[in-house]
Amino acid sequence: MxxxxxxxxxxxxxxxxxxxxxxxxxxxxxxxxxxxxxxxxxxxxxxxxxxxxxxxxxxxxxxxxxxxxxxxxxxxxxxxxxxxxxxxxxxxxxxxxxxxxxxxxxxxxxxxxxxxxxxxxxxxxxxxxxxxxxxxxxxxxxxxxxxxxxxxxxxxHQALSTGMMAGLADSRLVRSLVQMHNVPHRAWSVAELARESNMSRAAYAAHFRSVIGQTPADYLLSWRISLAQKRLREGRPIALIADEVGYESPSALARAFRRKTGSSPRDWMKSLT
The missing domain is CATH 2.60.120.10 (Jelly Rolls)
Structure with missing residues (x-):
């Protein structure tokens, strides 16, 4: 892995x-x-x-x-x-x-x-x-x-105590994080991620939040939107981006994007220029 x-x-x-x-x-x-x-x-x-x-x-x-x-x-x-x-x-x-x-x-x-x-x-x-x-x-x-x-x-050396890098250094969280990174379009549930980590759902959710600083759902949203932002910078069509990062339509991606960033994909791109 x-x-x-x-x-x-x-x-x-x-x-x-x-x-x-x-x-x-x-x-x-x-x-x-x-x-x-x-x-x-x-x-x-x-x-x-x-x-x-x-x-x-x-x-x-x-x-x-x-x-x-x-x-x-x-x-x-x-x-x-x-x-x-x-x-x-x-x-x-x-x-x-x-x-x-x-x-x-x-x-x-x-x-x-x-x-x-x-x-x-x-x-x-x-x-x-x-x-x-x-x-x-x-x-x-x-x-x-x-x-x-x-x-x-x-x-x-597990040199960082919180955040994504700390999670990747954590033997109980690393497998589920790698799965989210590798397969962002999958509709991951907390129960599925907990199974990847061989933990109960409650224990996994609590440990994830203490190490990463986010809930698993918030982390997956952040990862997907980061990927979408990168692809938008590259000039990819939003319809293709939506499918790649796990949303059934461009409008669904736009709603998630606004929830995370406070702006639409179009307005976010304008802010970069």
């Missing part, structure tokens, strides 16, 4: 390297580009001023992960300075897609705590130091691989 592949096939990640080398002066990000960021402190020390305005001094090689657009600063220590690789990133489906929405605003991890990422980090740092043709394209792909490995690390 693959907990991540369906998510990433629907809401894949794209990364773009924009800095490699010594950081000269304060680097400020205001979130206006509507992209998240991943920074790798390779050597030296730097102060991270996070989205909450608090400062964190980093003196060990570290990964700084901000999956959504957010205001932050990197302030190099002088005279030692800091050597960093920095990339912007975005998930398909917009800033509110369910994968990025399930992640914390900020995650800071020492690289020596990430053995699963070690080989990719060595490859990435080696590629950054060389001048091979295709270097930037290679680094973009390596950053994308690094993000997928980071998601795998978070699941394997």
């Amino acid at each position: 693959d907990r991540l592949s369906t998510l990433l096939s629907q809401f894949g990640v794209r990364a773009n390297l924009f800095h490699s080398g010594k950081l000269c002066g304060v680097a400020s990000y205001d979130g206006a580009d509507q992209r998240g960021h991943i920074h790798l402190l390779q050597a030296g020390s730097v102060t991270l001023r996070g989205p909450d305005g608090h400062d964190l001094l980093l003196t060990r090689p570290s990964l700084i992960f901000l999956p959504r657009p957010s205001r932050h600063q990197l302030i190099p220590d002088e005279p030692e300075g800091a050597r960093l690789l920095c990339a912007s990133m975005e998930f398909d489906g917009g800033v509110d897609n369910p994968l990025s929405a399930s992640l914390p605003d900020l995650l800071v991890l020492s690289l020596d705590e990430l053995p699963l990422l070690a080989d990719t980090l060595r490859w990435l740092f080696g590629e950054a130091a060389a001048e091979h043709c295709g270097r930037e394209a290679m680094l973009d792909r390596l950053f994308e691989l690094l993000i997928i490995l980071l998601l795998r690390h978070l699941l394997d």
Whole structure:
């Protein structure tokens, strides 16, 4: 059972390297580009001023992960300075897609705590130091691989306490979540989902809400509407979208869409322009 592949096939990640080398002066990000960021402190020390305005001094090689657009600063220590690789990133489906929405605003991890990422980090740092043709394209792909490995690390270590990613790390909920992700058009009942998890209906519903923060029905609605929003962005006809995500007609999808977002699919698309 693959907990991540369906998510990433629907809401894949794209990364773009924009800095490699010594950081000269304060680097400020205001979130206006509507992209998240991943920074790798390779050597030296730097102060991270996070989205909450608090400062964190980093003196060990570290990964700084901000999956959504957010205001932050990197302030190099002088005279030692800091050597960093920095990339912007975005998930398909917009800033509110369910994968990025399930992640914390900020995650800071020492690289020596990430053995699963070690080989990719060595490859990435080696590629950054060389001048091979295709270097930037290679680094973009390596950053994308690094993000997928980071998601795998978070699941394997049950690093998140609530939300979708916490549910996918929960041995009692993961199977039912994967089924909803893989077969969103099915009219899943709570009893059917509970059977997938080998739990009673009442125990399943209570545990689901405590971990995910939503009822199973609300979660399924959110997942379907997220898929519909992605397909609308891609220009798919709403009649086809309705069938793919489990609604018998475009009008039924429109009612569910309005219930979830507060606007019709047409008005929601207009708001993006």
